[in-house]
Amino acid sequence: MAPKRTSTSAAPAMTQAAIKKLVTDTVSAALEAQAATMANTNNTNRNTQQEETPIARKCAVGLIRWFERTESVFSHSNYTEDCKVKFTTGTLTEEALSWWNSFSQPIGIDEA
Structure with a gap:
C-alpha cells in the first residue's frame, strides 16, 4: 500500500454555511448566465427558449438535492x-x- 501523502500546508476547512453560500451563489450565477444567453440569442423559436429555463432550474434543484442527500449521509456517519x-x-x-x-x-x- 502506498504511503499516505502529507501536506505542509493545511487547507482551510469550509463550514456548512460557507458551502451552502457557495452552492447558492454558483447556482444563481449559472441561472443568470443561462437567462442572459437565452436573452441574447436570436432564436426565432420562442417555445424552445421558454423550455430551456425550466430545465436549468430543474438541474439546479437536482444539484441542491444531491448536496442535501450527501450532507445527510455525512451527518449520520463518522x-x-x-x-x-x-x-x-x-x-x-x-x-x-x-x-x-x-x-x-x-x-x-x-x-x-
Whole structure:
C-alpha cells in the first residue's frame, strides 16, 4: 500500500454555511448566465427558449438535492475526509461522472 501523502500546508476547512453560500451563489450565477444567453440569442423559436429555463432550474434543484442527500449521509456517519470524497465521487452520474473521470484519470484518484 502506498504511503499516505502529507501536506505542509493545511487547507482551510469550509463550514456548512460557507458551502451552502457557495452552492447558492454558483447556482444563481449559472441561472443568470443561462437567462442572459437565452436573452441574447436570436432564436426565432420562442417555445424552445421558454423550455430551456425550466430545465436549468430543474438541474439546479437536482444539484441542491444531491448536496442535501450527501450532507445527510455525512451527518449520520463518522466518515474520514478521504472516505467522504470517495463516497461523494461514487454518487456522481451522467455528465458529472464524465467530468470527474476526465479530471481524475490523468492525475490519479489520490491526487484528485
